Amino acid sequence: MISAVLVFNNSGQPRLTKFYTQLVPFPLFVPVLFPHHQLKLGSYDDISDTAVQQRLISEIFSLVSNRPSGSCNFLPLPPLLASSGTSHTPSSEHNDTPSLVTYRHYATLYFIIISTSTESPLALIDLIQVYVEALDRLFENVCELDLIFNFETLHAALSEMIVGGVVIETQLDRVVEGVKAQGKVAKRPVNEGRGAGPLGMGGNFAWPGR
Amino acid sequence: MKATALMKLIYLEMFGHDMSWASFHVLEVMSSPKYLQKRVGYLGAVQSFRQDTEVLMLATNLLKKDLTSTSAITMSLPIVTLPHVITPSLALSVLSDLLPRLTHSNPAIRKKTIVTLYRLALVYPETLRPAWPKIKDRLMDEGEDPSVTAAIVNVVCELGWRRPHDFLPLAPRLFELLVDGGNNWMAIKLIKLFATLTPLEPRLVKKLLPPLTSIIRTTPAMSLLYECINGIIQGGILGNGDDSAAGEEIATLCVGKLRGMIMVEGDPNLKYVALLAFNKIVLTHPYLVAEQEDVIMDCIDNPDISIRLRALDLVVGMVSSENLMSIVGRLMRQLRNSRSPTTDERGQRPAVGAIEPAADSDDEAPEIAIRPSREPSSEPPLPDEYKIDVISRVLEMCSSNNYGNLVDFDWYIDILIQLVREAPVVRPVTMLDDSDSRSRDEPALDVSGRIGDELRSVAVKVRAIRLQATRAAEAILISAYNDNSSPLTPASGALRPIAWIVGEYASNLETPDGTLTALLHITRSSAPPEALIIFLQAIPKTFAFIAGDDQVIWTPERKTMVSLLMARIIHVLEPLAIHPDLEVQERAVEITELLRLAAEAASGQEPSSDEIQQDAPLLLTQAIPSLFSGLELNSVAVGAQRNVPVPSDLDLDELINPNLTNLLRTVDMTALDEPDEDGFETYYHQPPAAAAPTAGEPAINRLGGASEDAVHSYQQGGEESYLDPDILARRRAERLERNKDDPFYIAPTDAVSRSSTPLHNILQSNNGPDFDVDEIPVMQLELDRTNTPVTGQSSPKKPIIPKSRQRIQVAADETLVSGSSSPGNYDSESNLDAPQRPKLKGKSLLQVDSSHIGTISLEEGDHAASALDFERQQREEAEMAKAMKEVERLRLEMQRANERIQAAQGVSTETVVKKKKKKSKPVEAEAGKVPTKKKKSKQVATDEGQGEPSISADVVKPKKKKKKPKPEEGGSEHQESLVSGENGA
Structure with missing residues (x-):
């Protein structure tokens, strides 16, 4: 199952955040407040979800941005996820x-894409590819500004592909x-921020052999 | 307008601004009639609503309304939103609206609904009961839209690993889909699903193998290929015993393909996943993976951390005595190179290019890696976590199997020394964590401490190498003292075990004086109390070795030297006597006092001149050394203590010896009689009484590696370390005499075990040092003998036959092998009832709580009686709650109506109450028959209809208040919460 889909730019500013499961604050984060976090899940509204989300994004960003080019598309788990993950005994619940x-x-x-082990890593890469291609079609040569000004469309496209963490559609x-079925109703003046010009995402679409 | 504002708000939320305050406004926008605005509203709900958001209650109706909308796009909004906000109660109320959507004409709606139903089921398992048959119909429907089928497969796959049994009947259809389905994504999911099914249905394997093999051979999609291999591995197809030839064939095929993935493609992703797959294969087919060593080792040097980590995992699994050295060597080189290049390393860089290829051929020829190699240091600096990981892997590899893979211990010690030097880079981090990590119980972080521990355990376990190990420790210690630039600080975790080695094996030291100076130096500097304690113990040990040699004549020089030394030690220790940490304080005081005594004795003793031969003071030569030179310490396996069986007839409340008080007194007296009474006395002497009830324990002590004491128990452990052997012997005889008739005393001098140690000694002296029988004392404790009071007989010791590799023997951890109380058994016992108990586990971030779903069954003809009963009961309770509410509502209505009548007639209040009682009774009776919701309310309605006319007829019964409790009593059997509800009403 897919836990979250995130998009952010080269400087770590989020462009899209979608969490399919609720974030549970865990003890490392606020050790004093949640000594019994294991027993009372999800009942802590005094720590905002958004704060955890932001932390996760920044952790992932620091991981991602430090990677040399040409390295593989899989990240080691960010500390926020890893520490909560390793404390589990590997059981059926893993x-x-x-x-x-x-x-x-x-x-x-x-x-x-953050996902559980039931997803195939290579397939997820393809999934991202499909998503980006879909955006590219929708915006006709997509660039970051499109995402900023039409981020609702981002969400719409995502919800056509993934619902509740389960992939429902992989065909572009x-x-x-x-x-587009929704877009007819919601059509805005597309690409109002076109001033910056296309950033040539199309060039990246050549995907070798998969 | 509001929608636009909300859009902006959603955008801001993405940047971390909390927008939970705006949830009501979100709801407003959601209810907007315009689709555009509605969509914004729903988006806001998705992004900001949580399960505990209060407006969710208000949203329920809206969601239901939109679910039944005529427009497909409007309808999909709530469907898509529901997974994010779903709660059990919400699930209950929207379920009825959601189900018809499964047969909606638009496939997009269908597939979204399916997924949403899945998420509903996660929080509200009952969903599956009505939904599953319909989903199954969709799945079986050949004419169904392929993308809907794919969505179903996805859902089934998610459900599959939770309840694999329920999906076995679907296997034929799924198989069909796998064979002719063109969708890669779906095929991947199917393979994953089959991987969870095959363990349950072995026959599937045969069926699956041909298509999987053909996919592997033909598919152009790497992801599918990989998942096929993965599925084969995970599904246990490889390990299937009955068809070993075919299994072997496919395993070879898989490994070959994986190797291809690593080698041929320049794609790091493939490398990564191939390593992942290797990691799984290595468990069953280590030899096949070991053949791929060359490619894997290349991956270890890959610039990509993710790949390296995976390769590292793998390497640990495939290590053997042949390749250990080369693997470790490679890792060590990596560590070395990652250091910030020093000037001379920089100078060597030009030579790099030529050497690179040679490094690869090193794999075959084991090499000592720590020699300064001229490898490229152009690698990016490694993150500390990675280094820690590498170091602990190296330690793990070398020490695995009780050093079974290690051939050359000299080499290992060199490695350890090198590791101590490498570790410092990470130390600032780890030490910083160390203080609070102790509370978090994560000692693993302190890698340098682990290296030290490793060195220590080598020193303890491998006698042949002890000299070198001690020398190594000494060198590290002295370098830490001499070399200011040395990265070791007194706080470093490695120094503690090192100090221990130096103290314990002081006789192996090269320069005891220098070591002592170093020890004193690091003790003076600020170190954490835990380290100080160990340093403090090491100091007198070393000192005792230096000063305690009674062969040397007590010359004036020696006297001066010893006195000076003592003065120095005292000088260092004195400030520590007021150390805030109590342990440190205590030890410092004890040692200082002892040394003061010794100093007095030394100054009192005249140095021997030419004519008079004077002995050194006895306190120096005898007393102090004997404090520390008692038993040899052996490592004890974790959990060995637990293995000591509790005798079945052991009654801890019973007086062990009615004569106990007398015994205690005599023991106390003998203790007071001891020759050197000083601070140590109290410290070392543990009152024998304290340990007396744990009668089973002493067996563990009799492992007595090289000690000449045949028997000793915890009770006397303290004494022996400082008593002279003759005194001990006398006391032991006394005690034996005393306890001869005591059935609870473990007769340690049973004929067998008594003879064992002398036998050892004979053996040892006869065979010479080559054949060290007592090196490896393996204790065996036969449990069948424990029902007699005489427990803990040690069976004849079994020396592990030394392997032909070197004459180095590694002492095994001391433990007790026992039939019924091995750690494994303990575990299994404690796990016995675990499955029934739902475990309360810590949930990790982003984790879905699916624990409920395990309880629900999908089979129509369900035989899981208990589960069903429970469910039925739950359902009944729910129905009951509903019915009671209904009743309550009606009652209120009637009451109101009655009051109206009363106003008119002034009589009939009481009747209502009676009516009420009547009505609730049939409802309760009904509950036993699993009524459906609608039926129930109808029932109530008809009840009311029947009751209504009778109101006017029944006109007696006093006291409304008296009656009221009655229906409550009835209801409370099923629903307690309802009672309070009723009271409130």
């Missing part, structure tokens, strides 16, 4: 823990179709 962080880098953007045409 399938529920997010254990895989897959990312792809396009021009100025990083696309990240259908995704685009689905968004």
Whole structure:
């Protein structure tokens, strides 16, 4: 299952955050407040979810941005996830823990998928690819500014592909179709921020052999 | 307007601004009639609503309404949103609206609904009961839209690993999909699903193998290829015993393909996943993986940390005595090179290019890696976590199997020394963590401490290498003292075990004086109390060795030297007597006092001149050394203590010896009689009484490696370390005499075990040092004998036959092998009832809580009686709650109506109450028959209909208040919360 989909740019500013499971604050984060976090899950509204999310994003960003080019698309677990993950004894429940962080880098953007071990790592890379291609079709040569000004469309496209952490569609045409069905109603003046010009994401689409 | 504002808010939320305060506004936008605005509202809900958001209650109706919308795009909004906000109660209320969507004409709606139902089921397992048959119909439907099928497969896959049994009947259809489905994603999911199914249904393997093999051979999609291999591995197809030839064939095929993935493609992703797969294969087919050593070792030097880590995992699994040295050598080189290049290393860089290829051929020829190699140091600096990881892997590899893979201990010690030097880079981090990590119980962070421990355990276990190990420790210690630039600080974790080695094996030291100076030096500097304690113990040990040699004549020089030394030690220790840490304080005081005594004795003793031969003071030559030279210490296996069986007839409340008080007194008296009464006395002497009840324990002590004491128990452990052997012997005889008739005393001098140690000694002296029988004392404790009071007989010691590699023997951890109480058994016992108990586990971040779903069954003809009963009961309770609410509502209505009538007639209040009682009773009776919701409310309604006319008829019964409790009593059997609800109403 997919736990979260994140998009942020080269300087770590989030462009899209979508969490399919709720973030549970864990003891390292606020050790004093949550001594019994294991027993009372999700009942802590005094620590905002958003704070944990931001922390996770920044951790992933620091991991991702330090990687040399040409390295593989899989990240070691960020500390926030790792420390909570390793405390578990590997049991049948390990399938529920997010254990895989897959990312792809396009021009100025990083696309990240956090998922459990039931997803196939290589397939996730393809999934990101499909998503980006779908965006590219929707925006006709997508660039980061499109994402900023039309981020609702981002969400719409994502929800055509993933619902509740489960992938429902992997075919590009259908995704685009689905968004456009909504888009007719929601059509805005597309690409209002086109001033910056396309950033050449199209060039990255050549995907070798897969 | 509001929608636009909300859009901006959502955008801000992405940057970490909390927008939970705006949830009501989100709801407002959600209810907007315009699709555009509605969509924004739903987006806001997805992003900001949580399960505990309060407006969720208010949103329920809206969600239901939108679910039944006529427009497909409007309808999909709530469907997509629900997974993010779902709660059990919400699930209950939207379920009925969601189910019809499974047959919606638009496939997009269908597939979204399926997934949403899955998420509903996670929080509210009951969902599956009505939903599963429909989902199954969709799956079986050949004419179904392929993307819907794919979505179903995804869901089934997610459900699959939670309840694999329920999906076995689906296997034929799934298999069909796998064979002719064109969708890679779906195929991957199917393979993953089958991987979880095959362990349950071995016949599947045969069926699966041909298509999987053909996919592996033909597919152009790497991801599918990889997942096939992965599925084969995970599904246990490789390890299947009955068809070993085919299994072997496919394993070879897989490994070959994986090797291809690593080698041929320049794609790091493939390398990564191939290593992942190797990691799984290595468990069953280590030899096949070991053949791929060359590629894997290349990956260890890959610039990518992720790949390196995976390769590292793998390397640990495939290590053997042949390749250990080369692997470790490689890792060590990596560590070395990652250091910031020093000037001379920089100078050597030009030579790099030529040497690179040679490094690869090193794999075959084991080499001593720590020699300064002229490898490229152009690598990026490694993160500390990685270094820590590498170091602990090296330690793990070398020490695994009780040093079974290690051939050359000299080499290992060199490695350890080198590691101590490498570790410092990480130390600032680890030490910083160390103080609070202790509370978090993560000692693993202190890598340098682990290296030290390793050195120590080598010194303890491998006698042949002890000299070198001690020398190594000494060198490290002295370098830490001499070399200011040395990265070792007194706080370093490595120094503690090192100080211990130096103290314990002081006789092996090269320069005891220098070592003592170094010890004193690091003691003076600020170190954490835990380290100080160890340093403090090492100091007198070393000193005792220097000063305690009674062969040397007591010359004036020696006298001066010893006095000076003592003065120095006292000088260092005195400030520590007021150390805030109590342990440190205590030890410092004890040692200081002891040395003061010794100093007095030394100054009192005239040095021997030419004519009079004077002995050195006895306190120096005898007393102090004997404090520290008692038993040889052997390492004890973790959990060995636990293995000591509790005798079945051991009654801890019973007086062991009615004569106990007398015994105690005599022991106390003998203790007081001891020759040197000083601070140590109290410290070392543990009152024998304290340990007396643990009668089973002493067996462990009799492992007595090289000690000449045949028997000793915890009770006397303290004494022996400072008593002279003759005194001990006398006392032991006394005690034996005393306890001869005591059935609870473990007769340690059973004929067998008594003879064992002398036998040893004979053997040892006869065979010479080559054949060290007592090196490896393996204790065996036969439990069948423990039902007699005489427990803990040690069976004849079994020397582990030394392997032909070198004459180095590694002492095994001392433990007790016992039939029924081995650690494993303990575990299994404690786990016995675990499956029934839902474990409360810490949930990790982003984790889905799916623990409930395990309880629900998908089979229609369900035989899981208990589960079903429980479910039924739950359902009944829910129905009951509903019914009671209904009743309550009706009652109120009627009451109101009645009051109206009362106003008119002034009589009939009481009737209502009676009516009420009547009505609730049939409802309760009904609950036993598992009524459906609708039926129930209808029932109530008809009840009411029947009851209504009778109101006017029944006109007696006093006291409304008296009656009220009655229906409550009935209800409370099923629903307690309801009672309070009723009271409130």
